[in-house]
Amino acid sequence: MASISEWYAGKNVLITGATGFMGKVLMEKLLRSCPDVKALYILVRPKAGQSMSERVQDMMKCKLFDRVREDNPDFHQKIVPISSELTQPGLAISPEDVKTLTSCIHIVFHCAATIRFDEALKHALQLNVISTQQLLSLAQQMQQLQAFIHISTAYANCNRRHIDEVIYPPPVEPKKLIDSLEWMDDSMVCDLTPRLIGDRPNTYTYTKALAECVVQQESGRLNIAIIRPSIVGASWQEPFPGWIDNFNGPSGIFIAAGKGILRTMRASNDAVADLIPVDVVINLTLAAGWYTAVHRPKTVLVYNCTTGGINPFHWGEIEHHVMSTFKRNPLEQAFRRPNANITSNYLINQYWTLVSHKFPALLYDLILRLSGQKPQMMRIFNRLHKAIGLLEYFSSQDWEWNSDNMNMLMNQLSAEDRRTFNFDVRQLNWPEYIENYCIGTKKYVLNEDMSDIPAARQHLRKLRNIRYTFNTLLLVFIWRVFIARSQMARNIWYFVVSLCFKFLSYFRASSTLTQ
Numbered sequence: 001m002a003s004i005s006e007w008y009a010g011k012n013v014l015i016t017g018a019t020g021f022m023g024k025v026l027m028e029k030l031l032r033s034c035p036d037v038k039a040l041y042i043l044v045r046p047k048a049g050q051s052m053s054e055r056v057q058d059m060m061k062c063k064l065f066d067r068v069r070e071d072n073p074d075f076h077q078k079i080v081p082i083s084s085e086l087t088q089p090g091l092a093i094s095p096e097d098v099k100t101l102t103s104c105i106h107i108v109f110h111c112a113a114t115i116r117f118d119e120a121l122k123h124a125l126q127l128n129v130i131s132t133q134q135l136l137s138l139a140q141q142m143q144q145l146q147a148f149i150h151i152s153t154a155y156a157n158c159n160r161r162h163i164d165e166v167i168y169p170p171p172v173e174p175k176k177l178i179d180s181l182e183w184m185d186d187s188m189v190c191d192l193t194p195r196l197i198g199d200r201p202n203t204y205t206y207t208k209a210l211a212e213c214v215v216q217q218e219s220g221r222l223n224i225a226i227i228r229p230s231i232v233g234a235s236w237q238e239p240f241p242g243w244i245d246n247f248n249g250p251s252g253i254f255i256a257a258g259k260g261i262l263r264t265m266r267a268s269n270d271a272v273a274d275l276i277p278v279d280v281v282i283n284l285t286l287a288a289g290w291y292t293a294v295h296r297p298k299t300v301l302v303y304n305c306t307t308g309g310i311n312p313f314h315w316g317e318i319e320h321h322v323m324s325t326f327k328r329n330p331l332e333q334a335f336r337r338p339n340a341n342i343t344s345n346y347l348i349n350q351y352w353t354l355v356s357h358k359f360p361a362l363l364y365d366l367i368l369r370l371s372g373q374k375p376q377m378m379r380i381f382n383r384l385h386k387a388i389g390l391l392e393y394f395s396s397q398d399w400e401w402n403s404d405n406m407n408m409l410m411n412q413l414s415a416e417d418r419r420t421f422n423f424d425v426r427q428l429n430w431p432e433y434i435e436n437y438c439i440g441t442k443k444y445v446l447n448e449d450m451s452d453i454p455a456a457r458q459h460l461r462k463l464r465n466i467r468y469t470f471n472t473l474l475l476v477f478i479w480r481v482f483i484a485r486s487q488m489a490r491n492i493w494y495f496v497v498s499l500c501f502k503f504l505s506y507f508r509a510s511s512t513l514t515q
């Protein structure tokens with residue numbers, strides 16, 4: 001049987017969400033490990049004043065593609081951008097492009113989605129559900145299509161504790177919801193949203209569950225697979241360790257902790273942190289594409305792509321390794337020395353939020369105001385608290401995912417494919433991965449230079465000295481206010497000092513006797 005790389009040779013691949021985090025890694029891996037792939041058709045929209053082609057050109061300059069560039073400097077010739085806005089009717093693809101796509105595409109990877117946790121339901125439904133429906137009907141017209149791979153999330157059914165590799169009944173019939181929301185104005189939808197999403201934490205997981213149902217309903221004669229990654233983190237090995245380009249999920253939290261801004265967060269130390277490296281997800285996705293096309297399973301196969309059941313690691317351990325990495329490799333211009341603690345206790349978290357977040361922010365903003373600058377720290381903390389509030393649900397509990405299909409797929413691969421498209425997370429060394437992840441946030445998200453680490457360490461030492469000075473001043477202040485003015489405080493103070501003195505004399509005397 002042909003290897004995975006051989007199977008992709010000569011194939012035309014359609015990718016949605018190619019400008020996103022996972023889409024870029026998917027493109028890179030295809031170009032590097034399947035060099036004979038014919039073309040990658042990518043659906044891209046103009047954004048933030050940049051045209052579609054400007055965006056694609058910028059993307060190809062990204063460091064992520066360095067290895068591909070080395071192997072084949074003309075790799076861009078294999079990339080065919082197609083203008084598309086997924087929220088528009090017909091995905092806003094021109095009739096000529098529709099003709100091209102329907103005649104030549106062999107495999108579709110549907111990665112595009114809104115992954116925001118605070119997305120308005122109407123927009124999340126439009127992008128995550130309706131555009132999936134539209135893409136599937138386009139796929140039905142593709143004459144050479146061999147597989148359609150839909151990227152979902154392991155949290156689509158996070159209202160369950162145990163999650164099997166099946167498509168669960170949807171919370172509501174997607175078509176009925178689409179029809180109802182069509183005539184409602186935004187404020188009505190907003191009022192209804194909490195009741196609709198029910199025991200799911202946000203519109204993202206809710207619409208991703210509906211999308212899975214749509215995929216099943218519209219599958220028709222297509223060969224479809226669904227990939228459900230858990231929390232996608234930086235790359236483990238490929239194209240190089242620690243590649244990450246965004247603040248999503250834990251990345252923003254790690255950065256905030258490294259900058260010394262985040263000091264406390266509600267999370268369970270003992271809950272499994274189901275992170276999955278992005279290269280593992282992409283290797284599994286490409287292998288699933290091959291398997292779906294070659295073996296044509298009779299039903300839609302779902303792959304839970306998670307680590308918790310195979311190689312578990314906990315939030316408490318993550319906290320330890322993140323802090324230790326950022327102390328050894330500090331971020332530039334940290335606000336305070338990195339020292340974040342997670343706790344599952346609501347009151348303790350509230351206390352530390354007040355003492356370690358709000359109070360220093362107020363103090364810092366006061367200093368900024370007094371020096372004639374614009375206050376900014378409270379604004380940053382408010383943003384951070386909003387993000388933490390939305391993520392807490394996922395870090396305070398754990399889930400059990402069945403991963404039989406992932407194991408089955410691994411057993412189907414040849415030894416060579418297993419090496420090239422490695423998704424065996426049993427080999428993952430967590431401390432090393434977390435260290436590379438944190439360094440990756442420094443290098444690729446914040447664009448900080450590793451050669452500046454000595455200066456960053458010096459800055460941390462300066463912050464430590466400021467803290468010592470502040471604590472000493474605080475002690476002197478307490479001495480002045482309480483001890484010097486109250487007889488009882490003075491008595492307690494003298495008692496403590498004399499006790500210390502007695503202990504000291506005792507130890508001195510006993511050490512002279514033993515000599």
Ligand SMILES: CCCCCCCCCCCCCCCC(=O)SCCNC(=O)CCNC(=O)[C@H](O)C(C)(C)COP(=O)(O)OP(=O)(O)OC[C@H]1O[C@@H](n2cnc3c(N)ncnc32)[C@H](O)[C@@H]1OP(=O)(O)O
Pocket residue numbers: 115116117118153155230231232247248249250251252253254256257265267315318319322323340342383384386387388390391392394395
């Ligand atoms: C040591 C401790 C260990 C314990 C550590 C526990 C970690 C526990 C993680 C659980 C993780 C679960 C993950 C579920 C599994 C999926 O399904 S993963 C896919 C999940 N999707 C996401 O993570 C997206 C979540 N993000 C959002 O929904 C929105 O960005 C937020 C958080 C609501 C913020 O919205 P917003 O206020 O409108 O801000 P937005 O325009 O998005 O960004 C504003 C700025 O903040 C930055 N930013 C965005 N997000 C963040 C963030 N999280 N932090 C900081 N800055 C951020 C942006 O880059 C942007 O910067 P500028 O461009 O302005 O310079």
Ligand SMILES: NC(=O)C1=CN([C@@H]2O[C@H](COP(=O)(O)OP(=O)(O)OC[C@H]3O[C@@H](n4cnc5c(N)ncnc54)[C@H](OP(=O)(O)O)[C@@H]3O)[C@@H](O)[C@H]2O)C=CC1
Pocket residue numbers: 016017018019020021022023043044045047084085086087110111112113114115127151152153154208228229230231232233248249
């Ligand atoms: N990141 C994670 O931790 C996880 C992600 N997933 C799933 O993986 C997939 C990819 O996620 P990820 O790469 O992280 O997400 P990103 O937010 O990084 O990328 C989303 C992609 O979708 C595109 N897109 C969004 N709206 C539109 C639109 N209206 N028209 C055209 N394209 C659009 C974006 O294009 P543009 O650049 O133009 O905005 C971008 O390319 C998603 O389906 C997500 O649900 C699942 C589990 C975890």
